[in-house]
Amino acid sequence: MRSDVAEVLERLRDVRDLDLLRVLDQALSSGEAGSSDPDVVEPYRWFVARLGAGVTLTAAGYLPPALVSETMQRFGWDADWIGAGNREDLTGPVRDLRSSARQLGLVRVYRGRLLPTAAGRRLTENSAGLLEHITRRLPLGTSEAEQQAGVLWLLAVAAGRSDALQVVGRGLAALGWVDRVTRRSVDSTDVTLLVHPTRMVFERLGLTRRRRSESSERASALARAALFGDEPADSPAPPVQTSARELTVTLIDVDPPVWRRIVVPESLTLRALHGVLQTAMGWRDAHLHLFRVGQVVYGDVEDFPGELGDEEVTTLGDLAARTGEFTYEYDFGDGWEHRVQVGGRTSASGTPHCLDGARACPPEDCGGAPGYERLLAALADPADPEHAELTEWIGGGFDPEAFDVGAVNEVLATLHRRPRQRRRR
Structure with missing residues (x-):
C-alpha cells in the first residue's frame, strides 16, 4: 500500500465518523483486489x-x-x-x-x-x-487535495457506494479541507474537479460513466487493486476471549450526567484506551489528553513537574492493579474531566465494547462545563440573544439526550478490527 494512501486511511480512522468508517470497512471487506480482465x-x-x-x-x-x-x-x-x-x-x-x-x-x-x-x-x-x-499509479493528481480526493473516491467505489462524490465531500471535510475564501467545506463543484484526474481513468476504461452509478463490481475490483494491491486479504482471526475490565466513565461537573459503561481488555495500553474513551464518549480527538492516577500523569503533557508515566506501555491492567478509580482529562482549554471507575475482572473478546450509557457528548470547543450549560440554555430558548448564532455554530439541532450504544459499538468494532495484511507496494 502506498504511504500516501495509508496516511489517509489512518486519518479517517482517527476522525471516527461512522459513515466514513463504514466505507473504509466495506472497501476492505468487499472482496479480492484486482481485475480478472x-x-x-x-x-x-x-x-x-x-x-x-x-x-x-x-x-x-x-x-x-x-x-x-x-x-x-x-x-x-x-x-x-x-x-x-x-x-x-x-x-x-x-x-x-x-x-x-x-x-x-x-x-x-x-x-x-x-x-x-x-x-x-x-x-x-x-x-x-x-x-x-495503472493501478500502481492511482490515484492521480498533482496536488495533495487531488490525491486525497482520489483516495476517498477509490474507497467509495471499492466499497460499492453509488454516492461516491458525496463520500468524497464528507471525507475531505473530515480531513480538514476548506474553501480558501469562504472557509467552508468544499462544495460539490470542487469535489467533482478534485476527483476528475482519478475518475477519468475509470471512465476511459468504460468502468464508470458520469451519469451512472459508480458501484459496478469491475470498478470496485480495480479500485481495491489501486488501494490495497492485488493479493487477497487474510481471513479475519476468530475472536479470542481475554481478561477485561468493566469501566464506568462519567463526565464531571455536567448535570444531568453524561456517562458510559464499557468493557475493555486489560492488555490495552493507556494510549489505546484514550481512543476507546474518545469513541465511547463521542469526542473527536482534536485536543490533548492525560490520565491522572494519584500523583502520576500519563499522556500528552510537556514540562509536567510531577511524575510522568508512559502511556504507550502502561496498560489498563497495570492501573487496575493499583487503583479502583482514576481521572481522564481531555482538552486542557475546556478542561473536560472524566471519572473512570474500575469494575471487576471479566472475560470478553479482544474488542472493546459499550454496554450502556446516557446522553450526548457535549460539542467540542463549547467552553467546558459552564459553556455547555450556557449553550443548552441558549438553544432551548428562541428568544435568547445568542440562540441564532449558537444554533448556526452547532450546525442545526442538537439533542442533549441522544445516545446510540449500537453506533458506538459499530465504530469501536471498525477501529479495533485487526487490519488486513496486504502486499507492501
Whole structure:
C-alpha cells in the first residue's frame, strides 16, 4: 500500500465518523483486489501503440484531428458525443485519455511530438502488466487535495457506494479541507474537479460513466487493486476471549450526567484506551489528553513537574492493579474531566465494547462545563440573544439526550478490527 494512501486511511480512522468508517470497512471487506480482465486497459494500450514512433502535434499543441476522430470511433465514444469529435480541446474523451495517459507515465511530449515513454512502449504488448502499472499509479493528481480526493473516491467505489462524490465531500471535510475564501467545506463543484484526474481513468476504461452509478463490481475490483494491491486479504482471526475490565466513565461537573459503561481488555495500553474513551464518549480527538492516577500523569503533557508515566506501555491492567478509580482529562482549554471507575475482572473478546450509557457528548470547543450549560440554555430558548448564532455554530439541532450504544459499538468494532495484511507496494 502506498504511504500516501495509508496516511489517509489512518486519518479517517482517527476522525471516527461512522459513515466514513463504514466505507473504509466495506472497501476492505468487499472482496479480492484486482481485475480478472486485463483487456479492460485496451483504450490505453491501443492509444500508446497507435502513436508508434510519435505523432506531430498541431501548432496549438493538440492531437491531429484525424487521430482524434479515429480514437472516438475506435471505442464508440462518438455515439453519444455531441459535436464533430475531431478537435482534442473540444472532445472530452480523447482529451482525458491523453491527459491521463501522460499522468500515468505512458506518453510524453518532446519537441512538438507526442511520444510513448519507455514504459508505454514496453507495456503495449502486455495488457496484464499495463493493468498493474495503472493501478500502481492511482490515484492521480498533482496536488495533495487531488490525491486525497482520489483516495476517498477509490474507497467509495471499492466499497460499492453509488454516492461516491458525496463520500468524497464528507471525507475531505473530515480531513480538514476548506474553501480558501469562504472557509467552508468544499462544495460539490470542487469535489467533482478534485476527483476528475482519478475518475477519468475509470471512465476511459468504460468502468464508470458520469451519469451512472459508480458501484459496478469491475470498478470496485480495480479500485481495491489501486488501494490495497492485488493479493487477497487474510481471513479475519476468530475472536479470542481475554481478561477485561468493566469501566464506568462519567463526565464531571455536567448535570444531568453524561456517562458510559464499557468493557475493555486489560492488555490495552493507556494510549489505546484514550481512543476507546474518545469513541465511547463521542469526542473527536482534536485536543490533548492525560490520565491522572494519584500523583502520576500519563499522556500528552510537556514540562509536567510531577511524575510522568508512559502511556504507550502502561496498560489498563497495570492501573487496575493499583487503583479502583482514576481521572481522564481531555482538552486542557475546556478542561473536560472524566471519572473512570474500575469494575471487576471479566472475560470478553479482544474488542472493546459499550454496554450502556446516557446522553450526548457535549460539542467540542463549547467552553467546558459552564459553556455547555450556557449553550443548552441558549438553544432551548428562541428568544435568547445568542440562540441564532449558537444554533448556526452547532450546525442545526442538537439533542442533549441522544445516545446510540449500537453506533458506538459499530465504530469501536471498525477501529479495533485487526487490519488486513496486504502486499507492501
